[in-house]
Amino acid sequence: MGWIVPPPKEPVKSREELAKEREEKVRWLMRHGYLRSYLIKEAMLKVQREDFIPVLYRDYAYLEVPLPLPGEQATISCPHSYPLFYEALGLNKGQKFLEIGLGSGYGTALAREIVGPGGLVVSIEIDPLTFAFACNNLKKRGYSDIILVQGDGGLGYRQKSPYDSICITASCTQIPPPLIKQLASGGRLIAPVVEEGIQNLVLVKKDRNHINREIVCQVLYVPLRGRYGTGHSAS
């Protein structure tokens, strides 16, 4: 199983065409049950996904396929994966959110819109090229109040912990223990976990010292690097 990425090409679509595709995508996500909450819907309508995609892939912004980014094995995930993760997390206004795998910065911008001015977003990216790409995208769109960190996200970011929601956007064989530690009591963490050769999207709910774990569905993500990296190759 793998993704078929369309070939790079010069963009020809206008802003208006892409805006229509964005609205149609949001309707599609709602029809298919991925998108339910008002805040996530408003964020997906507002954030222009095409601004987070390398120019030669821009016309494919609303296709259900991950697209390549500068850096080693970095991709912007397919559109449906954002509501899939954020609805399960219960991402909401005022929350403190930690993302492992900044990628393009698109998911980070959505999260910033969802948690609003009373919340906080921290995102960590291990690849320096990908990190620079995302920082530039976010800066150009005016997102200046997100904590962006270049480093190993498996170690988390203790300075702003505990977090209400943590999202790992790369596949791991175990959920990095520092991230469980940095999750607030009552908080949720979501991650693609490699189990018996497949990737399960796992939702973890922490309640005081009790950890509850459930499988949401099967997914396909690039591997986590760093101290808690999988070492397996991406498909």
Ligand SMILES: C[S@@+](CC[C@H](N)C(=O)[O-])C[C@H]1O[C@@H](n2cnc3c(N)ncnc32)[C@H](O)[C@@H]1O
């Ligand atoms: C599927 S992409 C992220 C997509 C991103 N959320 C977006 O909206 O574009 C996964 C990202 O995780 C990054 N990554 C892998 N291992 C990491 C680690 N240990 N710490 C931080 N980032 C990591 C990869 O470099 C890649 O950019």
